[in-house]
Amino acid sequence: MNAIPLVAMEGIEKRFPGVHALKQCRFELRAGEVHALVGENGAGKSTLMKVLTGVYRKDAGRIVYKGTEVDIPDTIKAQQLGIGIIHQELNLMPHLTVAQNIYIGREPRKKIPLFLDEKALHEQVRHLFGRMNLAVDPRAKVSELTVAKQQMVEIAKALSYRSEVLIMDEPTAALTDSEIAELFRIIARLRAEGVGIVYISHRMDELRRITDRITVMRDGSYIDTVRTADVDMDRIIAMMVGREVYHEPKTGGAAKLGEPVLEVTGLSRGKAIRNVSFALHKGEILGFAGLMGAGRTEVARAVFGADPIDGGTIRVHGREVRIKQPSDAVRHGIGYLSEDRKRFGLLVDMDVQTNVAISSYARFRHPTGWMKRDKIAQTAEEVVRSLKVKTPNVRQKVKFLSGGNQQKVVIGKWLTRNSDILIFDEPTRGIDVGAKNEIYKLLEQLAAQGKSILMISSELPEILRMSDRVIVMCEGRITGELSREEATQEAIMKLATLHSDKSAGHESVTSGGNPK
Amino acid sequence: MKWAVNASGENNAGAETPAGANRRFSFARGGVLQQLLAFASLILLVIVFSFSSDNFFVFDNIMGILLSTAVIGVLALGSTFVIVTGGIDLAVGTVMTFSSVMTGVIITFWGAPIPLGIIGGIATGAFCGFLSGVAVAKMKIPPFIVTLAMMMITKGLSLIISGTKPIYFTDGRASGFKDISMASVTHSLFGIEIPNAVLIFFGLAIVAGLLLTKTIVGRYTFALGSNEEATRLSGVKVDFWKIVVYTITGVFSGIAGILMASRLNTAHPALGAGYELEAIAAVVIGGTSLSGGQGTILGTVIGALITSVLTNGLRILSVPQEWQTVIIGLVLVGAVYADILRRRKA
Numbered sequence: 106m107n108a109i110p111l112v113a114m115e116g117i118e119k120r121f122p123g124v125h126a127l128k129q130c131r132f133e134l135r136a137g138e139v140h141a142l143v144g145e146n147g148a149g150k151s152t153l154m155k156v157l158t159g160v161y162r163k164d165a166g167r168i169v170y171k172g173t174e175v176d177i178p179d180t181i182k183a184q185q186l187g188i189g190i191i192h193q194e195l196n197l198m199p200h201l202t203v204a205q206n207i208y209i210g211r212e213p214r215k216k217i218p219l220f221l222d223e224k225a226l227h228e229q230v231r232h233l234f235g236r237m238n239l240a241v242d243p244r245a246k247v248s249e250l251t252v253a254k255q256q257m258v259e260i261a262k263a264l265s266y267r268s269e270v271l272i273m274d275e276p277t278a279a280l281t282d283s284e285i286a287e288l289f290r291i292i293a294r295l296r297a298e299g300v301g302i303v304y305i306s307h308r309m310d311e312l313r314r315i316t317d318r319i320t321v322m323r324d325g326s327y328i329d330t331v332r333t334a335d336v337d338m339d340r341i342i343a344m345m346v347g348r349e350v351y352h353e354p355k356t357g358g359a360a361k362l363g364e365p366v367l368e369v370t371g372l373s374r375g376k377a378i379r380n381v382s383f384a385l386h387k388g389e390i391l392g393f394a395g396l397m398g399a400g401r402t403e404v405a406r407a408v409f410g411a412d413p414i415d416g417g418t419i420r421v422h423g424r425e426v427r428i429k430q431p432s433d434a435v436r437h438g439i440g441y442l443s444e445d446r447k448r449f450g451l452l453v454d455m456d457v458q459t460n461v462a463i464s465s466y467a468r469f470r471h472p473t474g475w476m477k478r479d480k481i482a483q484t485a486e487e488v489v490r491s492l493k494v495k496t497p498n499v500r501q502k503v504k505f506l507s508g509g510n511q512q513k514v515v516i517g518k519w520l521t522r523n524s525d526i527l528i529f530d531e532p533t534r535g536i537d538v539g540a541k542n543e544i545y546k547l548l549e550q551l552a553a554q555g556k557s558i559l560m561i562s563s564e565l566p567e568i569l570r571m572s573d574r575v576i577v578m579c580e581g582r583i584t585g586e587l588s589r590e591e592a593t594q595e596a597i598m599k600l601a602t603l604h605s606d607k608s609a610g611h612e613s614v615t616s617g618g619n620p621k
Numbered sequence: 622m623k624w625a626v627n628a629s630g631e632n633n634a635g636a637e638t639p640a641g642a643n644r645r646f647s648f649a650r651g652g653v654l655q656q657l658l659a660f661a662s663l664i665l666l667v668i669v670f671s672f673s674s675d676n677f678f679v680f681d682n683i684m685g686i687l688l689s690t691a692v693i694g695v696l697a698l699g700s701t702f703v704i705v706t707g708g709i710d711l712a713v714g715t716v717m718t719f720s721s722v723m724t725g726v727i728i729t730f731w732g733a734p735i736p737l738g739i740i741g742g743i744a745t746g747a748f749c750g751f752l753s754g755v756a757v758a759k760m761k762i763p764p765f766i767v768t769l770a771m772m773m774i775t776k777g778l779s780l781i782i783s784g785t786k787p788i789y790f791t792d793g794r795a796s797g798f799k800d801i802s803m804a805s806v807t808h809s810l811f812g813i814e815i816p817n818a819v820l821i822f823f824g825l826a827i828v829a830g831l832l833l834t835k836t837i838v839g840r841y842t843f844a845l846g847s848n849e850e851a852t853r854l855s856g857v858k859v860d861f862w863k864i865v866v867y868t869i870t871g872v873f874s875g876i877a878g879i880l881m882a883s884r885l886n887t888a889h890p891a892l893g894a895g896y897e898l899e900a901i902a903a904v905v906i907g908g909t910s911l912s913g914g915q916g917t918i919l920g921t922v923i924g925a926l927i928t929s930v931l932t933n934g935l936r937i938l939s940v941p942q943e944w945q946t947v948i949i950g951l952v953l954v955g956a957v958y959a960d961i962l963r964r965r966k967a
Contacts, residue, residue: 181856196854198847200914201840209844210857212837219836262855 109172111136111301112157112188112270117166119152126152128326130166134270134301139292141304141312141333144322144345150305151193153322154272158190159183189263190272195255199248204230206247207262233261237291252398253284260291264300271295272303277311278563279397282602289315307564309338321345363387365423366557367439367526369408372417377403379581381417385526385557390548392572393561394597400581401561402444405528409434409441421526435464437526440519442512444531444561450515453504457496458485460503460514464522488517492547509540516547527551529560533567545571565594579603658959659907659923663930670934677937684816686926686933691802691822692717692881694925696900697907698829699873701921702866704904705833706845707913708764710867712753712771713874714896718889719775720746720878725788725888728795735798742882743875749775750871754864776894783890790886802883818880823922825876830918832869842866846913902949903928906956927952 112134119127127149134140142150155161157168159177168175170186177183183190197206204226205212213225230243239261241254250258256276263271273292277285292302292315304316312319312333319336321328321344328344367385372378377400385391393401406412408419410428418425421437428434434441443449451460462469462481469477469484485499492513496506503514512532519527532548533541548571552558562568568575575587577600585600671678696713703710724742727733733741749771756767790798802818833839841862844852853859882888907924909916928949935945 180854184856196848196851198844198851198914200843200847205840205844209840209852209855212840214837219838221835221837221840 108136110134110169111171113167113169114153114157115167115169117153117156117168118164119156119161120164126325127156127163128324130322130325130327132157132320132327133330134303136269136301137296137299138317139296139302139304139315141306141316141319142322143306143312143319143341144328148322148345149325150322151274152325154190154274154303154305157183157270158188158272184266187267187269188272189266189268189270191256191259191263191274191276193274193278195252195259197247197255197258200246202244202246203241203250203258204243206258207233207243207265211265229265230261233265237261237264237294239291251284252279253281253287256280256288257291264295268300270301270303272305274305275307276304277306277308285311309341312341313338362389363555363557366421367408367559368420368423369404370418370420372404372407372419373415374403374407374412375415377581378407378414381578381581381583383576383583383586385559387557388552388555389573390552390558390560390571392568392575392592393559393578394565394568394575395563395578395601397563399578399601401578402530403581404578405441405530405559405561409439409528411441435522435524438524439526439528440464440522440524441528442515442519442530442532444534446508446511446515446535450518451503451511453511454502456500456502457489457494457506457514458482458499461485461488461499461517461521464518484521485517488514488521492517492520493543507540508536509544512536512544513547516551520551525556527556527558529558529562531562532560533562533564541567565597568592568597569594577601577603659920659927659956662956663923663927666927666930666934670930670937673934674937677934682933682937684814684819686929687819687822688802688816688884689933690925690929691816691818692877692884693896693899693903693929694822694922695825695873695877695880696896697903697921697925698825698918699870699877700897700900700904701829701907701909701916701918702833702842703764703870704901704909704911705842705913705916706863706866707849707911708757708863708866709768709901709911710750710753710870711765711768711897712749712775713870713877713900714893714898715772715775715779716746716749716871716874717878717881717896718891718893719749719779720875721882721888722779722783722788722890724879724882725790726782728798729788729790729792732794735795735801738798739801739879742879743872746871746873746875746878747868748871750868750874751864753871754867757867758860758863772894772897779890779893783888785890787890788888790882790888798883799886800883802880818884821876821880825873826918826922829873833918838862838865838869843914846915848914899928900925902953906953908960 110133112132114130114132117127117130117132130149130153132142132153142154144150152161156163157177159180159182162178168177170188175186177186177188198209201209207230208226213222213229214220215222227243234241234243237257237260239257241250241257247255247258260271276288280288292304296302304312306312316333318330318332319341320330321341323345331341363386365384366387369384370382372381379400381400381404383391393404395401403412407414408428410430410433419428420426421439426433426437428437431441447453452463458481461484466476469481471477482499488494489496489499494506494510494513494517496510503511506514516527529548533544536544548558548560560568560571562571569592572592573589575592575597576583577585577587577597579601584603587596587600667678676682696717700710700713720742723745724738727741728735728738753764753767753771756762757764790796800817802816802821804817805814806817806820808814833842841852841857844857845859845862845866849859881892903924904916904921905911905924906927907917907920907922909920931949931952932945935948936942940948
């Protein structure tokens with residue numbers, strides 16, 4: 106146990122423009138251990154690992170690998186050292202086969218080196234899969250595999266570099282229970298072979314199951330490293346958030362449901378959305394929980410008219426409406442705030458006032474066709490004041506604002522449009538811990554003012570903290586609906602992994618218009 | 622058609638089966654269905670035209686079709702590589718012309734022997750492709766812009782170098798030049814008169830097919846088009862291979878230039894603009910995706926044949942030329958729309 110650690114990182118510093126991402130961070134990994142790296146979003150876990158794998162260069166600090174200090178300027182160097190990473194978003198070539206993906210860049214060649222030796226390639230892959238005890242067809246195209254199998258391919262690829270360090274960034278985010286069991290079996294096998302594994306995850310139950318030690322990070326700083334066996338998970342959560350209780354589940358009287366403002370019945374689109382029905386009431390925050398790829402964003406996009414649907418009806422304020430394109434949804438007072446604000450929510454190269462006014466130009470247009478520029482500026486200034494957007498003035502370009510303030514600008518855009526149904530897709534993604542609370546308060550204020558909010562979130566604490574009711578999706582279906590009292594992390598996770606192969610009926614369906 | 626159903630079947634079918642068992646027909650996925658569709662359309666066209674006119678399905682006319690396919694076909698072969706990477710080369714037509722002019726200059730102005738002229742022409746094409754590749758890979762200029770610029774540059778250079786006049790390969794030394802395209806090796810061997818240009822086209826198609834499926838070049842061509850970032854993170858020298866791909870496209874343009882000049886026995890400096898679009902159309906009709914990652918040489922050959930069969934057949938049926946292009950345009954949209962419909966279903 107006291108041998109030289111496989112990896113020792115000390116005093117790591119990293120700054121990005123405007124952000125001090127890593128402050129004197131340290132991390133140690135031993136051979137043959139599974140070491141969890143935990144922290145809230147934005148705590149710096151991924152950044153630290155990107156420094157270790159050569160994606161980012163550190164500004165200061167030391168990386169000692171197997172006893173010698175190393176410099177890791179690029180990903181190729183990391184690979185050569187034997188440090189492999191499985192990214193959260195998979196890095197494969199979907200049009201190529203499994204075998205072609207694994208040995209890309211290192212293809213076995215024939216005597217004339219221009220030509221590929223497919224036979225040798227498949228031989229190597231079979232050998233590799235034998236070692237992992239993995240049943241995936243090397244000739245299958247990656248695009249035809251499930252996400253879980255694709256992940257296994259990524260792991261196989263990392264191992265094929267003779268990796269001694271394997272970093273997994275939320276590997277179970279999109280996996281089913283049985284797939285997770287398979288992954289853990291492989292992790293156990295690798296650990297026995299002496300591979301050091303860094304395991305980034307938000308799921309406390311998993312840490313308990315497979316990790317040996319846990320390192321906690323918060324706001325770009327190292328907090329502590331503990332042995333998993335010595336500590337209970339509430340303590341870990343407390344270290345992550347820096348206070349003992351992170352979320353007070355929403356309190357207050359049992360939510361009185363107002364009249365339904367948005368009723369969706371039998372919404373379907375291929376395999377992505379299967380017979381989804383729900384109702385959103387006036388003044389409520391309805392949480393949509395589920396794993397990655399459960400179909401929540403697809404539902405939001407379908408309701409908003411961004412994607413065509415196969416069937417289903419949508420009622421707004423009791424009247425059936427036809428939403429064929431986003432402009433229809435906007436006309437009916439629906440606003441959609443995408444998780445990817447920079448791509449779908451904002452014109453980042455334009456200023457605050459333009460962004461606030463962009464959906465409402467009809468109102469700012471003079472009969473002659475000219476824009477009422479002072480009216481636009483005035484409206485934008487009101488938005489900045491009421492939402493407390495931190496910006497020097499309304500002519501500031503949006504790209505210079507922080508994530509939280511950009512989100513406020515998007516909210517301001519829909520408020521200006523008089524939208525009373527707001528669909529938030531991951532409202533705090535990419536937003537600092539401090540600014541999150543502000544966004545939460547803002548959402549609560551909006552609900553109190555009678556706006557109805559549908560909030561999609563992958564962060565359970567966020568769902569629990571914000572939602573009046575929670576709808577859980579899995580594989581395109583609604584697998585359950587929980588009242589505020591029933592909603593716990595465990596109950597939600599159970600529904601979120603209720604895959605069709607094992608679900609005869611579903612559990613715990615309560616109040617609300619959910620006929621299924 | 623059983624395997625075609627398999628192609629659009631369950632996502633993870635076969636994922637659990639042992640190697641190879643259910644995978645024999647995995648080639649059926651991707652663009653192959655469209656290729657089959659394209660091939661069926663080609664046969665249908667041939668049948669329809671054969672019944673509509675007695676002049677269509679006769680040896681001379683079929684050879685005429687193949688001969689007119691050769692030049693566009695070779696350009697399309699080269700374009701397939703760039704398009705599979707997710708790029709585009711708008712310069713193939715004018716690079717072809719530029720190469721033919723250079724060949725003309727080398728043979729008739731400088732009086733060099735024909736083989737030198739051929740090498741010079743191909744080298745010219747390769748060099749233009751290389752430059753485009755460098756601009757795309759190293760300078761990070763979008764391929765559309767780079768090759769648009771290359772199109773203009775080579776168009777201008779062709780006119781400058783030739784003095785805006787056609788170069789004729791008629792004097793003594795150049796007398797054999799016409800034979801490259803128009804003589805027939807098969808005639809002397811088997812008594813069947815297939816022009817060399819056609820044989821060269823099919824020969825190059827085989828070379829291109831091998832290059833795309835059996836070699837490291839082809840593997841990286843697909844990898845680049847499928848996910849460039851993942852390819853880069855896997856340690857592949859992405860820039861280098863992009864330059865290689867554009868250079869290959871340039872080589873094919875150079876060869877097309879020589880076939881063209883030989884067939885006309887003239888290097889026409891003003892010819893060639895618009896050929897790039899016909900080549901791209903052939904590639905796309907053949908099932909290669911403009912967004913990269915998939916495509917086949919067989920598809921491109923079929924795509925090229927469809928356009929020339931259409932043009933030829935319509936001409937025989939006395940459809941005016943202006944209507945021929947309208948119809949080919951509609952076919953192009955139809956082919957791609959059929960592909961989109963199929964994907965949406967899958």
